[in-house]
Amino acid sequence: MLKVERPPLAAETLARCALEREKAIAHYSKSHAEADADFSFREYKNPAIAEALEKLFHGKCAYCETVIATVQPTDIEHYRPKGGVIINSRLKKPGYYWLAADWDNLLPSCIFCNRPNRHELPEHERKRAVGKGNEFPLEDDARRVSRHDENIENEVPLILNPCGPDDPDEHLAFEPDGSVRARKIGNTTSAKGEATIRHLALQRPALRRERKKRAEYILANLKQVEQLMPQATTDVDARYFQGQILIRLHSYLQSDEPYIALTRSLIEQQHPGVLANLAAIAERARALPAPIHNPPLSLDLALKKLYRL
Known part of the structure; x- marks a missing residue:
């Protein structure tokens, strides 16, 4: 994973995304009974966004850096999950609905980083399903926000964001055998490095x-x-x-x-x-x-x- 500086998106595309954000906020501001049905998010699939992400990451997965443009479909990944978040092994809805079409929340991902798939991993004897999906662990889950009018800056995510404030090079190190490990920060192994490797299945055999x-x-x-x-x-x-x-x-x-x-x-x-x-x-x-x-x-x-x- 590389640190990447994200450029601004075209004004016309941003306007479409902002309009959908307003609609999503209105939908999830209703009573529980009225908002029971999931909102239909569409703007993140806008071809202009897909093209901008492919250009920004040069046709590679934002997380594992595998070239994906020519061998498999690219997922438009929500760094903060839009539909629901897994908390204590259970899916809690809604997710970060107001960020579903937020340019800063979108990344191109391969299906193996983004979707749970069964892999043989060094730390497990049997295959297990691993992939980011709706996972979004925080340093302190008590500070998690659940509404658009709460301050998201209170959160400290554990999964590294290539366009975020952290430099992945400071948390991840690679070995000649192709493995990746969490770096030491002082006397402590990076929790962000460990979570990123675990939830993105960065140790998968292939x-x-x-x-x-x-x-x-x-x-x-x-x-x-x-x-x-x-x-x-x-x-x-x-x-x-x-x-x-x-x-x-x-x-x-x-x-x-x-x-x-x-x-x-x-x-x-x-x-x-x-x-x-x-x-x-x-x-x-x-x-x-x-x-x-x-x-x-x-x-x-x-x-x-x-x-x-």
């Missing part, structure tokens, strides 16, 4: 496998950079080859790439300080002239030179 594949690319590239370091200071060919690897490493951090948080975490773990300068290093590497061999060096010879065979 996701761990995909992150592990990306981790192997990252670590292999870092190893190559290390191996070339002795020659790179004096050998122009070695420096060029090393530069190409660094450019590739930097490409894994581009906005449309999956699992950027994993990439950042591994680079910083393996070589503290490199991440902060990687963009500048890659830019200088692009300016390095390609080696010229007369006759041109064959791929076979180039590989032997690179790997010192």
Whole structure:
């Protein structure tokens, strides 16, 4: 999960959302008998919102960073659930009805983060249904708001919001085997990190496998950079080859790439300080002239030179 700055939505779309909000508030302000039927929320499905979210998150799930645009439908996820909230294992209705079409409450999600699905998880012996659904745990449930006229700032959510005040990098850390863990904050494990991993099923096997594949690319590239370091200071060919690897490493951090948080975490773990300068290093590497061999060096010879065979 990455921290993402959310831009404003088009005024016309915001106006439509505001109108539905007024209708929802009017509906749930009626007596219990009159408001017994669920309100029909529609504006969050507005194509303009879907397009804006896809652009903002580059076709990826806002939570797990898997590219979803080409392989499965994207759920428009309500960070604070609109229809009901699970409290003490029971669904309580209504949910945050006044935020159903609130731009700041909407995120694109894959179906495995957003919907409960059965997964084999490391902390459980048997498969269990996990996924955000109507879960929205708070640091202090006594401060939960249930009406549009209450101050939502009183709440401290435990599930991280990529567009919220917390930086997910401060709460989540990734390992070479594709697993994710909650970071330590002082002497305490981050409760937000733990809740986010648990409720979004971020340890599900398929996701761990995909992150592990990306981790192997990252670590292999870092190893190559290390191996070339002795020659790179004096050998122009070695420096060029090393530069190409660094450019590739930097490409894994581009906005449309999956699992950027994993990439950042591994680079910083393996070589503290490199991440902060990687963009500048890659830019200088692009300016390095390609080696010229007369006759041109064959791929076979180039590989032997690179790997010192």
